[in-house]
Amino acid sequence: xRENDRACLHAVMATxxxxxxxTVVVRDITxxxxxxxGFVQRISGRKAAVLFEGGNWDKLVTLPLSTLQPA
Numbered sequence: 001x002r003e004n005d006r007a008c009l010h011a012v013m014a015t016x017x018x019x020x021x022x023t024v025v026v027r028d029i030t031x032x033x034x035x036x037x038g039f040v041q042r043i044s045g046r047k048a049a050v051l052f053e054g055g056n057w058d059k060l061v062t063l064p065l066s067t068l069q070p071a
Contacts, residue, residue, distance in 0.1 A: 017070045018040060018043070018048065018065060018068055018070060019040065019043070020040050020041060020042055020043060021039065021040065022039070022040045022070060022071075023037060023038070023039055023040075023070070023071040024037070024038060024039075024040055024048075024050060024068040024069060024070060024071055025037050025068070025069050025070075025071050026038070026050070026063060026067055026068060027067060027068070027069050028063075028067035031063070031067065033052065033061060033063070036052055037052075037071055038050040038051055038052040038053075038061075039051045039053075040068075041060065043065070046064055046065050046066070047062050047063065047064055047065065048062070048063060048064075048065055048068060049061070049062050050062075050063055050068070
């Protein structure tokens, strides 16, 4: 197993509760999305595409898994 694969596997195991379809909250004080709730659409490597919906707008944003917490 390559080192990069091992790091990705460790990241997935550490965030096993975050899967596509999960509701998550952004916890990153440097992000304008801090505190927003969204739905995970897909996961790739150490990042997740999160869909935020609000009234008359929808936004799909790619965020590091390390900044997301299950809601």
